[in-house]
Amino acid sequence: MSANSVSPSRSFHLVCGAMTPGPANTIADVAGVTVGHRTLEEGDLRTGFTAVLPHAGNLFREKLVASVDVINGFGKSAGLVQVEELGTLETPILLTNTFGVGTGVNSLIRRAISENPEIGRSTGTVNPVVLECNDGYLSDIQAMALTEADAEAALATAGVDFEQGSVGAGTGMSAFGFKGGIGSASRQFELDGRIFTLGTLVLANFGKPGDLVLPDGRTPHPKSFGQTEERGSVIIVLATDVPLESRQLKRVARRAGAGLARLGAYYGNGSGDIALAFSTATRLEHFEKRDLIVRDILREDKIDLLFQASAETTQEAVLNAMIASPAMRGRGRSKRASLADWLSSFAE
Template identity: 75%
Template sequence: MSLSSTSPARDAGLTCGTLEPGPRNTITDVAGVTVGHKTVIDGNLRTGFTAILPHQGNIFMEKLAAGSDVINGFGKSAGLIQVDELGTLETPILLTNTFGVAEGIHALIRRELSENPQIDRAKGTVNPVVMECNDGYLSDINAIALTEADANAALAAASEDFDQGSVGAGTGISCFGFKGGIGSSSRQFQLEGKIYTLGALVQANFGKAGDLVLPDGRRAAPNEEGAQPERGSVIIVLATDVPLDSRQLKRVARRAGAGLARLGAYYGNGSGDIGLAFSTAQRIPHLSKNSIVARDCLHEDKIDTLFQAAAETTQEAVLNAMIASPAMHGKNGSFRPSLAEWLGNVQD
């Protein structure tokens, strides 16, 4: 599904919060950020990769401040330990299925080695960031079918304009008993008279059927027999052009959980819920002649606006992922209905 100038949720009459979205209402409203997908639908496969490029330069040599927050840690992500220890992001971000993480790691390492042949034991290694959701309900995840070439295709496809819904890493996932997917949203606000942006991209694969609460207060439940336990996951990537340090970015990432809670999520025992936030405001050189490096940083008293934006964009991005995803049949007769169809039936 191609993006509108608003969002699938807003087109359906659902508005999250009070801050205004950016022109695309996606994470790419943050200048320099691009997103690409590789979608694999073949036989019993419903899977893929989604790539987020934080800027268009050499990210290993020009790192960005970053921080993550693990809301519930049932997951197999790579790279988050070093992100939180050093406070920087030095590769693109790949999203995929649980058994595709290794191929994503290989793709990012080889990508950075090709751009930075100086990487070795003496000059430092590279920290690939790959996060995942289990798409095994609709897709044959045990086939371990994704390849480095698939990851590279997602990276090569990165653009300011990208599709939402059942694409890339969102192809085979579920959300609140409906079809889930990749969704995005953004918010703009003023600080010191200048307009800044925060954008979110989610891989929405979480929530128990019947628990979804829409912004207008309605509860949305698919027609299915027997409620299944909460065993999904959600990955939330937040980007902003506000100058923040890694500690502040971790705090912003934590507020993505407020957006999930507004939708009715309670982060079940088997759910892997992770937020990762980065700032494009300043690039951090891999090598520096100076022992002391000056960096701007938002005053803590002004951070509430970013907390609000994180909650609103996360909530709307999840709804965009669901509404942009048509109903899907998967392996062994599995099926997920479309939230868009549910909304249409209710309105009719």
């Protein structure tokens, strides 16, 4: 997909902000970042795993600088405490449903041990990062159907070209009373004469029905939604190739909340809204022999470019998740309408 090509939201002339998208307008525009899915859609199941691989190497041995901002903490994710404390990421990131977190944790631990047999023996343990949203409206979450093999399949299929919408972890998700899911977007900008990128991937499962505000000011209202409050959660994963320290990444992650607010969200009591950000610019060696290391760091008064990109990509990624998701029927009599269908009704 070129910079001039059409993403799901842009196919309906919905443009978020003024910055320039990357070539594919996804998180994979950040070099080295890949995404994979494993989807379970059978019987009463509408669920899955989505994997984000920050680089193709051994993440335990070559960690990345990272940080997290918990916008609203109604969530059951794993690994965030250590990311917050140490400011590093040492496994791929798995997204799934609430009851799939433990399975994802086990899968990431086994993967790390297979690559690094010294884990838990001659060196420390590993910090797996798994983030979740509740897909229990459309899927039988009590079945706890996801397996470690499903997580491994999502990791194994990771690539720069990946689906958006009702796929992987996004299969059973809802947003603003419509069908939600996985969405992504990116922005590019110049620093010191070089082009840098910030890309975002969201698991969109939040928002009060009727509160959605489109970039053109329209406020779609689903005909049937089955909820009256804002709850459900959204996970936001931000990647950039700009060299940042963990404190700066936390500031960038916090601005993802501005993108949610532009859509009409107010981070309701029952909505777990979490943003995790990492930089691919520097790899931190697990077995570093030097006492002091030197790293490039962005000058603080240039960080507004990343703040703007964080807000724009989060807003657009959520819209892409919704527009790429067709209408769905799920467990029992549950159903979600498609935002794309609502938008198409005005184009006829």
